[in-house]
Each structure stands twice: as C-alpha cells, then as structure tokens.
Amino acid sequence: MTQLTERRRERTRAGVPRPRRGSAPDGTRRAVPGRHRPGHVPAWLAAPSLAGLALMLVYPTLFVVALAVTKSSLARPLQRFTGTDNLVEAWESLAFAGSLVRSVVFAVVAALAATLIGVLLALLLHARGTRFGVVGTILLLPLVTPPVMVGVAWKLMLAPVGGAFGGVFSALGFPGANPLGDGVGAFSALVVMHVWQWTPLVTLLVFAALLGVPGELREAAALDGAGAFRSFTNVVWPVVAPNVFSVLLLELVIGLKVFDLVAVVTQGGPGVSTIVAGFEIFRTGMRGSYEIGTAAAQTLVFGLVVGVLTTAVTLLRARAVKADR
Amino acid sequence: MPATPRTPVSVPRSSTSRLLASRRRVLSGALGVGALAATGTLTACGEGAAASGLAAQKAVDLQGATLKLMVNQPHVLAFTELLGTKFTEEFGGKLEVTAIPYDQLTSKQILDVQGGDGEFDVFDYFYFGLGELVEAGALVDLTEWIGANDEIATDDFLPSIYDPYTLIDGKRYGLPFDGDTHVLYYNAEVFQRYGVEPPRTWDEYDAAAEKITKDSGGAVHGAIVEGQQVPMILGCSFINRLAGYGGTLVDADGRPAFAGEEGLAALQHLIDVSPHALPTPLQTGFDQANSAFLSGQGAMLDTWTDLGLKAQDPSSSKIVDKWGVVTLPVGGRNTTPRTALDAGFGLGVSSASGQQDKAAAFVQWATNQENNLLLASTAGSGIDPARTSVLDADSYAEAAGKATDVIREGLDGTPLAWPNQQGAPKALQDLVDQLALAIQGKTPPQAALDEAAQSWEKTLG
Numbered sequence A: 001m002t003q004l005t006e007r008r009r010e011r012t013r014a015g016v017p018r019p020r021r022g023s024a025p026d027g028t029r030r031a032v033p034g035r036h037r038p039g040h041v042p043a044w045l046a047a048p049s050l051a052g053l054a055l056m057l058v059y060p061t062l063f064v065v066a067l068a069v070t071k072s073s074l075a076r077p078l079q080r081f082t083g084t085d086n087l088v089e090a091w092e093s094l095a096f097a098g099s100l101v102r103s104v105v106f107a108v109v110a111a112l113a114a115t116l117i118g119v120l121l122a123l124l125l126h127a128r129g130t131r132f133g134v135v136g137t138i139l140l141l142p143l144v145t146p147p148v149m150v151g152v153a154w155k156l157m158l159a160p161v162g163g164a165f166g167g168v169f170s171a172l173g174f175p176g177a178n179p180l181g182d183g184v185g186a187f188s189a190l191v192v193m194h195v196w197q198w199t200p201l202v203t204l205l206v207f208a209a210l211l212g213v214p215g216e217l218r219e220a221a222a223l224d225g226a227g228a229f230r231s232f233t234n235v236v237w238p239v240v241a242p243n244v245f246s247v248l249l250l251e252l253v254i255g256l257k258v259f260d261l262v263a264v265v266t267q268g269g270p271g272v273s274t275i276v277a278g279f280e281i282f283r284t285g286m287r288g289s290y291e292i293g294t295a296a297a298q299t300l301v302f303g304l305v306v307g308v309l310t311t312a313v314t315l316l317r318a319r320a321v322k323a324d325r
Numbered sequence B: 001m002p003a004t005p006r007t008p009v010s011v012p013r014s015s016t017s018r019l020l021a022s023r024r025r026v027l028s029g030a031l032g033v034g035a036l037a038a039t040g041t042l043t044a045c046g047e048g049a050a051a052s053g054l055a056a057q058k059a060v061d062l063q064g065a066t067l068k069l070m071v072n073q074p075h076v077l078a079f080t081e082l083l084g085t086k087f088t089e090e091f092g093g094k095l096e097v098t099a100i101p102y103d104q105l106t107s108k109q110i111l112d113v114q115g116g117d118g119e120f121d122v123f124d125y126f127y128f129g130l131g132e133l134v135e136a137g138a139l140v141d142l143t144e145w146i147g148a149n150d151e152i153a154t155d156d157f158l159p160s161i162y163d164p165y166t167l168i169d170g171k172r173y174g175l176p177f178d179g180d181t182h183v184l185y186y187n188a189e190v191f192q193r194y195g196v197e198p199p200r201t202w203d204e205y206d207a208a209a210e211k212i213t214k215d216s217g218g219a220v221h222g223a224i225v226e227g228q229q230v231p232m233i234l235g236c237s238f239i240n241r242l243a244g245y246g247g248t249l250v251d252a253d254g255r256p257a258f259a260g261e262e263g264l265a266a267l268q269h270l271i272d273v274s275p276h277a278l279p280t281p282l283q284t285g286f287d288q289a290n291s292a293f294l295s296g297q298g299a300m301l302d303t304w305t306d307l308g309l310k311a312q313d314p315s316s317s318k319i320v321d322k323w324g325v326v327t328l329p330v331g332g333r334n335t336t337p338r339t340a341l342d343a344g345f346g347l348g349v350s351s352a353s354g355q356q357d358k359a360a361a362f363v364q365w366a367t368n369q370e371n372n373l374l375l376a377s378t379a380g381s382g383i384d385p386a387r388t389s390v391l392d393a394d395s396y397a398e399a400a401g402k403a404t405d406v407i408r409e410g411l412d413g414t415p416l417a418w419p420n421q422q423g424a425p426k427a428l429q430d431l432v433d434q435l436a437l438a439i440q441g442k443t444p445p446q447a448a449l450d451e452a453a454q455s456w457e458k459t460l461g
Helices: A002-014 A043-068 A085-092 A096-128 A133-139 A147-157 A166-171 A183-211 A215-223 A228-256 A260-266 A277-286 A292-324 B016-034 B073-091 B102-114 B127-135 B143-147 B159-166 B188-193 B202-215 B231-244 B261-276 B286-294 B307-311 B356-366 B369-376 B394-412 B424-440 B445-460
Strands: B066-072 B094-100 B122-126 B175-178 B182-187 B300-304 B323-326 B345-349
Touching (some): A096 A133, A096 A228, A096 A277, A147 A183, A147 A260, A183 A228, A215 A228, A228 A292, B066 B073, B073 B094, B094 B102, B102 B122, B102 B127, B122 B127, B127 B345, B127 B424, B159 B345, B175 B356, B182 B307, B182 B394, B188 B202, B202 B261, B231 B300, B231 B424, B261 B424, B300 B307, B424 B445
Parallel strands (some): B066 B122
Antiparallel strands (some): B122 B345, B175 B345
16 A cells, blocks of 8 residues: 555656556556456447337337338238328328427427426425425326316316306406317417426426525525526526426427327317327327328428427527536 | 027137237338338238138027127117126126227227237227228128028118118128117207297208397307217218208219208308307217207207107206207208218127127127117117117107107118218218318318318229
8 A cells, every 4th residue: 555655656756647547557558358448338238228229219210111101001001112102191181281380389389388487486486495395296286187187177167158267257358258169269278278287397397406506606696795586597597597498398398299188178179270290190090091101101290390399499408508517 | 588598619719810910910010120122012911801700500609708899988888787787697798898989989999900909809880980990801791690690680670771881892791789860859948938949941940049049148059069070970960961951972973972052051051050059069079969958058959869868867867858859950952851870880790809709699699679679778878779670669669759750760761871981981080170170260161062072082982
C-alpha cells in the first residue's frame, strides 16, 4: 500500500500520467487472456434485447408493411402484391385524410391544455408542502378510471334528454344545449373529457419533478429578492422544463392514440366530425369493409405523422435539457 | 321434458380446420416478412367455405355436450336464461355464451376462425355479413346436412327470410334464428292527448311528430329516429323509408337503385323530421331509442317488432297498455305498406369447431318450432318469429298482443331484403356514412346518395 502510494507520487512529480486500468505499467494496453476489459460490455449480451426488439417491433412493422402493399382483407391477408393501391385507397376514402388532421389537432390541443393545467395544479400542490396528500390523491381519480367508463359517464351527463348537464346549460343561458349534437361541439367535448382524464398524470409527474428542485436555489433566489414568478421562471422552470417536455410528449402520444372515448361517446359522429385516425383505421379494418390492407396503409401514414410530431417535441425537450446544463 | 334417448355416434374430431388455421397463421407470418420481395399471387389464407363433414343422416347425441357460442349482445338473454336453461334441462349440457356488440360481431367471428383461435362452435350471425363469413371460410356449408335432415322442417321457415338469411351462391350456411322486421310503434296516450291519429303515410308521420313536439312544448318528442351511424341503426331507418316510398336497394341486375326519387324522398324525410325528433337522430342508438319510447319521452318509433313485449313489461315500461302499433307508413306514389328485413340473424356452425356435428345439432334444436316459439314469446329475448308456424301460433299472438297482425303482415309479405354477399357490410357502412353527412347538413342529399351508389358499384360489382 505504501509502495503503491509512493509510486503514484513519483509519477505525479515526473508528470507521468496515471496508467489506466487494463494497461501495462508503461501505459500501453494490456491484453488479459480470458478476461473482458473492465467497463466493457460484450456485444453478444445485447442479443436477447435485440431479439426481443425484433420480435416486438421489427416483425410487426414488417408485417404491417407487407399488408399495406398487398391485397389483404380480414379474412384473406396477403393475397397479391398491389404496390401503392392501398395508399391511394386510404387517401381517397371518405374520412382518412380528415382524420389525420383531427388526430393532430386533438392531440396538440389536449396535450397543451392538460400540460398547462397539470403544471398549475402541481405548483399549487407543491406550494402546500412536499406531500401529495389527500387532495392530490383525489385529483388522481380520473387517471385510474377506465376510459370506457369515463366515456359512458360523460355521455350520460351530456345526454340532451335527462343529462346531468341539462340544468347547468340552462342556468348558463343555453337551454337545450347539446354539445354532442354538432361536429364542433362533439369534438370539443371529447377534448375536454380527454383533458379531464389525463391532466392528473401531468400533475403527478410534474409534482415529482418539483420535489427535485434544490431548496437552496429557491432560498438563494428569495434572498436575492426574486418574487414567486421570477423564482419560478429563473429557478424552478429550468430544472423542471425537461420533465415537463417529457410529460408533454407523453400526453401527445396519449392524445394521438385516443380511441375509447370516440368509440363510446360519438362513434366518430356526427357525420365524420370526430373520426380520428385510430378510429378510422379500426373502421376500415374491423368494421364494415374489413380491408386490412388499406387499414395497414393508413397505419403507416399515421405512424409517419406521429413520428414528425413527436420528433418536434423531442427536439424541444433536447433544447430544454441543453439550456438546463 | 327429458330428451329422447338417441344413439350416440362417434364424432370424429375435425382437426382439419384447426390445422388449416395454424398453417394459415404460420404462412401469414412467413409471408409477412417475405411479401415485399414476392410477386404474383401470395394467397395463403382463407380456404373459402369449409366443406361439410357432418354426419347428415345420423342422430347426434347432445347429451352432456358443452358448446361455445358467439352471439349478438342483445340476444344474450335468449341464449343464457332461455336456451341455456332449457339445454341443461334437456341434455344435461352447457352453453358457454360470449356476447359481442352488434357492430363488431362479424369481424369477431372472422377473426375467431382466421386468427386460429377456433374457440367457438356456433355463430349467431348477421345475415348481411353472411357473404363475408363465407368468404372467410368461417361457416360450414350445411347444404347437404340440411337436405338430408327432414326434422329441420325447412318449409316451415318464413319464405321471406329463409334465403336471404342462409343462402350464398346456391349453398346454405345456417338456419334462420331471428326474423327481424320493423313496425311503427306509437304512444296511444300521447296521440290521444294531442289529437293525433296513427300515421299511414310518412307525411302524416311528419305532421304528427311536429304537432306533438310543438304542442307539448318539447316535453314529449313527436318522433324517435334511430340514426346512430352503423348499418344496423341508421341503415334500418333509411331502408324503412325507402321501402315505404316504394324504392329498393338494388335492381334486378344487382346494381344500386336507392339513389333515385324514392331514395331521395326517404333521405329527405330523415332530414325533415330531425327538428321534431328526440335530439338528435344521429346520437340515437337502439338503447336510447327504446328507453325514450318506453319512458314516454317519445311518441313514435319505427323499430323491431319485439318492442311490444317490452312495452307490456311493467318492470321496464311506463306505457303498459298505452301504446299502439301500425305498419310502416307509405309515401310518394306507393300505397302498399312494405317493411324491410332489418338486421336479422341466423345460426351457423363455425368451421373451426372441433365438434361440428354437435354444433349443427344445436343449431337445429335452437331453431326448431318449439324454441323459436319460446324465444319469440318472451319479452327481452330480442328474438322474433323465424317460422311460419310460430308466426301463426295462438300462443305467440297472445304474447305479441296487438302487434301480432302487423308483424304477420310484414313477415308474410315481401319485405325488402338487404344485400348479403361479400362486400355488403362495407357497402352498407358507406351508405350510412353518406346518409349521416346529409342529415348533418354537410352534403346535399342527392350528392350523398350518388356517392354511396358509386361505392356500391365498386364494392358489390
């Protein structure tokens, strides 16, 4: 031990760099037969993960691509190669192009609203203390309610005859209001239901992030005279921003995947007003036409749209992380 | 009643279908990877309708049998509490019933066979999905079995439904189970209160709906129009009116014929009645419509014939003895009432069943005169007569009460049948999509019908 310490001191005095682990005393790399270099993970250990990935991601993707370029029905997939016919069919169908727009609008609006409200609620909860408490737990209730039940409950409440909101609408000066009866109203109602259900997720995750903001920084900011708003924008936000963008991304994905609410509350109607991409893919493949090939082509196009959208948010998050560092 | 002892026969377990399904799955998977490079025909799936391997002329013992059934959700009571109980009493067997929402029934049945699960023995199928099921090879061809089995008494099935419910390209794939037609129910008390007579024409229907809604200050809606955007709901409402105006869905050559004068009048009627109907027709499905009528919130409803049984059930109805029923109104130049075969179900044998003989024997048993009478006479079963002898039976008339004559008139006549060949579900969905856009005001009625007709040309050929 003493000799080792002495040797290190001599090297330091002579300006000789400390040999790295696995290197010979002269600094050259040393091959140790039968042993792996410390800190190095052999590539073959990744094989199970890669196999799992191939099974769960690559294979289904290839299968969807195969369906998309072949004449495929629910009963008879992969009948013959048809090139881009399914894409054309998808694009020319009554509701698909519009459903992409509706999906994006739905997801963006709902994600922004849920994130904004969720962050505000998290800040309010955090202002009360570091415990989530009973109020926080109650706020989480919508999150643990099955989406189908959320849809059923809201549909009953908004029913034009005998619905619980009938009195509320009358009190507000809109007797006989029927949000689900027209296109814009039904779409907006779905956004509200979705935000109601998924805002608690934002609250929960952002609250956890707020707990990670160093108390000393807040105290220092307060000592320097920063008010609540300044303290939030200059101290809290830089720390929690990456988390908030992560949650936004999550909310965006959840919004793009919305299906249950549409299926239960509006069935895509009235007309095609609330047909989002996921529901249209279901309609094409599983209801009525059973055209799995066209549904697969729609899935690929929708996947592309999802990719573009999520990439944009991911880039925003990366910028936030960089700024934080 | 105990079952008559029968000679048990050895039923060879038909594993062919399971093997085919497994092979199809494997091939599909392999082709999924290699399809991009492949050219020409890649067909690996769907062997068409399964050939019948049934012991056509042998008695099959259902004693102690356990059968798995996939059924339409509104029929669940018929299969569980009525047929299920009776099956256990007669045979000591068991029915395992899985109920599926009506808008997913056909796809679930296709997937059960094509997906390789082969979990079910008997399918309760929509007749307009029959062509899709046959194309998917999901149903056993029962032609020879039916022909060799006199006990089925096929001549007793209502002629108006027997072929549409079971026949595709000259082959039979099931037996009629639920003879569905629509009639017009009305709230007699409300009619009396507002001085309205039961309508004989769609114009009178409009006038009655408007008067009741206005005079009641919206407390009662003059009409309940089922307009949920699925063929079984909005499709029925449109086709009822189409038949009433003297129109038809396809002409003698199989080409779409609903975009003419009669179809336009039918669609215009749906649009015109909307302001006076339970808000709003496009939001109104089967359950909402029935609830509104039985609770007295709506004065008229064109719907399935078994509503009369529910209307007389005090546990679910506030209008016991306060309702009436008439044939569907007529309109335009047509003066002869005509109903339509709205929805309607048959029972068939799954090609993936491992006990097809028993499944076929069950289909025969479930559709026999005695059971059809039991189901058609029981409120809440969702089943209407499929046999002439049941339609004419005194006990059925007693149960159906004042609706009996109207129901008989509809089923004994020439009700308008929906297409049942492959592509029919898509064609019907395309039609109701366009109808909904027209009712919503997004598309002019004639343009909507023309668009739907083009889709039918493309889909049905």
